Amino acid sequence: MKRTTEADIAEMRSRGFAPATVANPGRNLSLTNQAAGLSREIERAFEGVALDEGIGLREAQGIDDREDEKTCASYRERDEKNDWRKVPKGTLNRCHSSPSFLDSKGFRFYLPAFMCAELRDEHGYGFEFTLVQIDEHGRQKFSLLTPPQRAAVRAYLSFLLNDPEYGFQRRQIERALEEYWTEDSCSTQNQEAESGRP
8 A cells, every 4th residue: 555644745735736636645645544543453453462482484484485494493583573563574575475384373473564564555465365365274374363353354454445456356355354354253263263163
């Protein structure tokens, strides 16, 4: 999502841009403000989540690159494990394929970093793809998410539906919201996970 600020719009007006031209950045400003609020919601939902013994981001990249166990262990040493907000955007972009190789603990830890980076237009690889491919592997990765975390994912995907830049992915996002990231099914799945039922 292209980030737009009040200063950008004021500059356009001062340069005499036509009102219709200023209206589109105004829509982007509205989306930018909504994205900032959603980022705060995501931060609250994932407050205090740690990596624990989950697979780290660089470690997952090593797995993707078919590195040996010793190399992956050295990558893991450099992985952030305690505060997902400290993961640099450059690392998220370099490790853009890593979410496919994370386990459920690693996915829960890095998920908010990827979502917030995309909302700030700091991630250029379409992270939503990871959340709309609902297969057995995906379900396993999502298994540790709490109801507030699932709600944050639903809000994130719902937000993307209103962003014109995600028009091509619209049907996939809608299907994921209708079939998996629904409030009812997320509550049921979470209760089953807590009780140990399949």
